[in-house]
Amino acid sequence: MTLMIDTGNYIAAKAAIMAKPDxxxxxxxxxxxTLVEGIANYVKTGEFxxxxxxxxxxxxxxxxxxxxxxxxxxxxTGTSSHGLLLMHEMLHWAALARLPVVMCNINRVVGxxxxxxxxxxxxxxxxxxxxxxxxxxxxxEIFDTIIQAFKLAENEKVLLPVMISYNAFILxxxxxPVEIPDQKEIDDFLRxxxxxxxxxxxxxxxFGNIILPADYEKIRKDMQNSSxxxxxxxxxxxxxxxxxxxxxxxxxxxxxxxENAEYILLAMGAIGAESKVSIDNLRKEGLKVGLAxxxxxxxxxxxxxxxxxxxxxxxxxxxxxxxxxxxxxxxxVKASLYDKSDTKVYGFIAGLGGKDVTYNDIExxxxxxxxxxxxxCEWYGLEGV
Amino acid sequence: MGHFHxxxxxxxxxSSKDLVEIVFHGRGGQGSVTAANLLVAAALKDGNxxxxxxxxxxxxxxxxPLRAFARISEEEIHLRSEIYFPKIxxxxxxxxxxxxxxxxxxxxxxxxxxxxxxxxxxxxxxKKYSVxxxxxxxxxxxxxxxVGGIPVVNAPILGAIPKILDRVTLPSIQAxxxxxxxxxxxxxxxxxxxxAYDSVEVNF
Numbered sequence: 001m002t003l004m005i006d007t008g009n010y011i012a013a014k015a016a017i018m019a020k021p022d023x024x025x026x027x028x029x030x031x032x033x034t035l036v037e038g039i040a041n042y043v044k045t046g047e048f049x050x051x052x053x054x055x056x057x058x059x060x061x062x063x064x065x066x067x068x069x070x071x072x073x074x075x076x077t078g079t080s081s082h083g084l085l086l087m088h089e090m091l092h093w094a095a096l097a098r099l100p101v102v103m104c105n106i107n108r109v110v111g112x113x114x115x116x117x118x119x120x121x122x123x124x125x126x127x128x129x130x131x132x133x134x135x136x137x138x139x140x141e142i143f144d145t146i147i148q149a150f151k152l153a154e155n156e157k158v159l160l161p162v163m164i165s166y167n168a169f170i171l172x173x174x175x176x177p178v179e180i181p182d183q184k185e186i187d188d189f190l191r192x193x194x195x196x197x198x199x200x201x202x203x204x205x206x207f208g209n210i211i212l213p214a215d216y217e218k219i220r221k222d223m224q225n226s227s228x229x230x231x232x233x234x235x236x237x238x239x240x241x242x243x244x245x246x247x248x249x250x251x252x253x254x255x256x257x258x259e260n261a262e263y264i265l266l267a268m269g270a271i272g273a274e275s276k277v278s279i280d281n282l283r284k285e286g287l288k289v290g291l292a293x294x295x296x297x298x299x300x301x302x303x304x305x306x307x308x309x310x311x312x313x314x315x316x317x318x319x320x321x322x323x324x325x326x327x328x329x330x331x332x333v334k335a336s337l338y339d340k341s342d343t344k345v346y347g348f349i350a351g352l353g354g355k356d357v358t359y360n361d362i363e364x365x366x367x368x369x370x371x372x373x374x375x376x377c378e379w380y381g382l383e384g385v
Numbered sequence: 386m387g388h389f390h391x392x393x394x395x396x397x398x399x400s401s402k403d404l405v406e407i408v409f410h411g412r413g414g415q416g417s418v419t420a421a422n423l424l425v426a427a428a429l430k431d432g433n434x435x436x437x438x439x440x441x442x443x444x445x446x447x448x449x450p451l452r453a454f455a456r457i458s459e460e461e462i463h464l465r466s467e468i469y470f471p472k473i474x475x476x477x478x479x480x481x482x483x484x485x486x487x488x489x490x491x492x493x494x495x496x497x498x499x500x501x502x503x504x505x506x507x508x509x510x511x512k513k514y515s516v517x518x519x520x521x522x523x524x525x526x527x528x529x530x531x532v533g534g535i536p537v538v539n540a541p542i543l544g545a546i547p548k549i550l551d552r553v554t555l556p557s558i559q560a561x562x563x564x565x566x567x568x569x570x571x572x573x574x575x576x577x578x579x580x581a582y583d584s585v586e587v588n589f
Contacts, residue, residue: 169439273464273465274464277464280400281396357466
């Protein structure tokens with residue numbers, strides 16, 4: 001184990017090469033650029049021995065990963081915002097073809113207006129592609145989640161691609177200390193990918209051929225079943241990691257001071273880390289508030305949310321907006337409780353366009369909810385606009 | 386900062402009383418971001434478990450005023466927002482004082498370190514705040530630490546910091562510098578940190 005201090009992107013590059021992918025294909029975009037530069041540098045130093053394919057677009061990057069993954073090898077890529085959106089068609093393809101591609105997405109605003117700062121509309125808008133979605137809140141969690149993601153994605157009971165999202169700049173360009181296990185320990189935890197079937201000239205089989213309605217429906221149901229399997233596997237893999245390396249970031253959600261809480265705050269990504277400071281402050285004031293940081297948006301932890309809802313009223317912060325509806329996490333949380341709990345749920349939109357969300361803002365949001373003075377899905381800090 | 390945040394309030398962080406927040410003011414190309422990164426790497430070496438360094442989020446342009454941030458704590462840091470109320474302000478380019486409100490949000494017991502040929506008493510705010518000065522540009526020129534003809538002042542500035550912040554030691558700063566720049570380049574930068582450390586002037 002060594003202690004390394006570096007930015008989220010360089011830590012992600014380190015994790016990616018330690019997972020020993022056979023193929024990396026990527027196209028640079030701010031703020032993901034230093035992630036792929038980091039991997040390119042490992043090609044130069046000889047530490048990355050796989051194939052690094054330079055492509056002309058993100059759509060091609062995902063296509064290259066799909067082809068390589070179908071050939072039975074481990075693949076990794078990274079992107080952000082418009083790059084992710086350009087991949088959209090191929091994201092569906094990777095998931096429906098049941099290819100365990102692992103990808104980092106650095107959450108960045110979608111334009112116009114042109115903006116390179118963080119919010120989550122890029123990945124939230126890919127919600128229904130069939131990808132498993134993690135949201136990280138520290139550089140250590142980025143490292144640990146990337147390694148765990150390969151193990152999860154490549155498990156026969158799952159075989160779904162995994163997207164690991166983390167906030168632009170707040171994590172991608174911030175240096176933090178990270179414990180890096182030895183390569184041998186990683187190799188023990190994450191074995192070489194074994195593919196049941198693959199593109200093989202010696203054993204030709206057909207992929208993605210025409211399929212009639214009744215069978216297609218079965219494919220969709222199988223994906224749904226696999227996603228449910230992932231729900232069980234994510235905690236198991238997290239536990240195994242904890243046993244081996246002593247670190248744990250939660251499973252589908254991370255609970256922080258939820259014991260005897262009368263209100264539980266739900267948030268994702270960097271806001272989920274900043275919220276811990278707010279919770280400490282609110283507890284000091286005697287307010288019984290806890291935090292449930294949602295780590296996986298897909299599969300959605302609806303059983304966990306229901307448990308929390310039976311214990312406390314819920315406050316949700318979304319750094320995204322489904323225009324015409326409300327914050328995506330807010331919707332999903334309420335749906336998890338429907339008909340099973342009469343818990344109050346307060347929704348807030350905050351931090352769109354990269355607007356900073358401080359611990360103080362989060363305390364104000366919580367106090368507002370505790371007073372019960374909240375409109376349905378309120379835009380924090382935008383009153384009167 | 387206005388475009389990032391509509392209203393900024395100073396709060397208390399009950400869980401991390403030992404937290405030190407530092408803002409660097411420099412110009413693109415002077416090495417402010419590298420300075421912030423090396424400072425926290427040294428702080429980590431000195432046993433501070435929670436450290437963080439980040440640039441102001443956005444595009445860096447050569448010569449334009451920019452900020453970089455550093456946090457140092459004994460515990461893991463959960464904060465992810467920008468620094469609005471620093472304990473220490475470090476000014477790598479004296480001319481920025483005229484165009485940026487470098488004292489904005491500085492805590493009452495805050496300290497300011499300035500790269501200048503002047504003395505602490507030459508600055509009006511030295512009556513109110515602890516001020517330290519060091520001729521980092523002069524030291525960079527003495528050791529010919531130039532990139533594209535511009536003196537890079539991050540090494541001498543780093544050398545001066547242990548004089549105003551006891552959480553970081555000069556040997557740790559020198560060790561991370563040697564690790565960053567191998568060979569002769571590293572040795573020259575280490576000499577620059579020593580010169581700076583020895584020549585800091587303070588009003589406190």
